[in-house]
Amino acid sequence: MSRFALVTAEPDFDERVRLAAAGLPGTLQAFRADFLPSTIDDMFGQLVGEPLEVLVLGPDLPSSDVLNFAAAVDVRSPHVSVMYAADASPDLALAAMRSGVRDLVTPNADIDTLRVHLEQAATAASYRLSSASAVQPGAGENTSQGRGRVITVMSPKGGVGKTTIATNIAVGLAKNSPMSVVIVDLDLQFGDVASGLMMKPDRSIVDAVGGPMDSLSLKTYLVPHATKLYALCAPLNPADADRVSAEQVSELISRLASEFQYVVIDTSPGLGEHVLAALDQATDVVWVCGMDLPSIRGLKSGLEILNELDMLPEHRHVVVNMADRKSGITVQDIEATIGVPIDVILSRSKAMPLATNRGVPALQDGIRDATVKGLRKLVERFHPSWEERNRRQVHRRVVFQ
Ligand SMILES: Nc1ncnc2c1ncn2[C@@H]1O[C@H](COP(=O)(O)OP(=O)(O)OP(=O)(O)O)[C@@H](O)[C@H]1O
Ligand SMILES: [Mg+2]
Incomplete structure (x- = not known):
């Protein structure tokens, strides 16, 4: 899998995210689409390379689909940072965060801003992954596996x-x-x-x-x-x-x-x-x-x-x-x-x-x-x-x- 994945059919946003990711270690796999697959397996199954850390969802995707998809990613791969590009109203921002979106970015953010967001999101994802694997019962976990x-x-x-x-x-x-x-x-x-x-x-x-x-x-x-x-x-x-x-x-x-x-x-x-x-x-x-x-x-x-x-x-x-x-x-x-x-x-x-x-x-x-x-x-x-x-x-x- 790639470290970064992007779904958007918006050429300008696509290009800025590619350029932002180009300055960071790891590869980016982009999907040119203005819709999301019906299951996350449909997408994750197509990813190649290193483990996915950041999934960027473009401004042209329907917000309700983004929220559903983010919730599914949150359950299946909670370490992945879902970043959503949207001019979000407070209500949408709240709904996005609740559903599992971990970062919101404005659609017209410049390349440097996008790079900072990608880097922070990737760091948070790798931290979550390493914490989850470092946590053993007796070293901070409760008695059963998977508890915080x-x-x-x-x-x-x-x-x-x-x-x-x-x-x-x-x-x-x-x-x-x-x-x-x-x-x-x-x-x-x-x-x-x-x-x-x-x-x-x-x-x-x-x-x-x-x-x-x-x-x-x-x-x-x-x-x-x-x-x-x-x-x-x-x-x-x-x-x-x-x-x-x-x-x-x-x-x-x-x-x-x-x-x-x-x-x-x-x-x-x-x-x-x-x-x-x-x-x-x-x-x-x-x-x-x-x-x-x-x-x-x-x-x-x-x-x-x-x-x-x-x-x-x-x-x-x-x-x-x-x-x-x-x-x-x-x-x-x-x-x-x-x-x-x-x-x-x-x-x-x-x-x-x-x-x-x-x-x-x-x-x-x-x-x-x-x-x-x-x-x-x-x-x-x-x-x-x-x-x-x-x-x-x-x-x-x-x-x-
Ligand atoms: N190290 C500190 N130095 C100075 N003031 C402090 C310090 N820690 C807490 N306070 C202040 O003491 C007051 C009481 O703190 P806090 O409300 O956290 O206590 P509490 O134990 O939760 O109280 P309660 O039992 O009523 O819930 C607050 O105004 C807080 O800012
Ligand atoms: Mg108190």
Whole structure:
């Protein structure tokens, strides 16, 4: 198969894509047609050469056919980046992203722009392919093959930075794995993932669990975000939280884990039934704790309870957030109290509340400070090969300067 495939009968677009691909490694196979084959096998069977990474669909193809075809590619070869050339209205853009189109480009984009898009799409495709093959049970996957990593961000106490950390993890992961990350707001009463990502969703988790939870139905409740992740938001009305049971949460997360490479879950404080249901499905738990005694003691009890219940996920990441040298508590004090090492320290930063108030996570904004650096380190821990590379020091001693 070719690295790039193109379907269009539009000569000008065809030529620009050919010239753009000519500057990149790998071959391009073009199909001169203003229609798509009825099955993807009809096309994939004709491809020769190296594995397909990017499928470019031209502006002259009927949009409804493009969406159906992209959805089929998404199911059959999810690593392939489908790029669609269209002057897309917001509605079409949304529908395209939902159906599995991974990149939209304007039909009159110049050669350099097209080359950048092709390169990014190819990088994302090869990353998805290598992540999928690198992920082995026990190295980040859940117990069965083909399930994504489920990362539950939690803390016994409120206001310690769970939502800030969950949204940044999701944004950070989506940079390397576009359209392969979903963030779920399980703080059902007072969730603020939507506001942290500046979204105004018209659908929520209540709608998602209220109907059939097959992959196509679920996708219609996910809201795409500019950073190429999806969000499943909390209901607008706190009273609706009662309409979601722990069993539904379990099933929802399990379904999402079979569709997405990463499911990031923000939770409400404490160990309520929804949080426990999320933990039960989790491959990873991110414990967030502040540098104050109530928060540290809460974490200690939380760890003990979950240990007794045998509910600690395989991968543990302890994060001290809003760290402050003037708090009178040291990292060593915290470790001695909770009995496990701290993995990441995020210092108190003026940029964080600003980012929250603007609805633009720090990792989206490109802010540079020590806290953002710490967030990047946290995100790296979820890369499929991280544990392999750090086998000897999964919980490396952190230094807080
Ligand atoms: N490292 C940090 N430095 C400074 N402020 C921070 C930091 N991390 C988070 N914050 C701020 O603290 C406030 C609370 O954060 P956040 O909403 O993420 O906490 P939470 O644990 O999700 O709260 P809740 O339990 O109410 O859901 C936000 O205004 C956020 O911007
Ligand atoms: Mg929160």
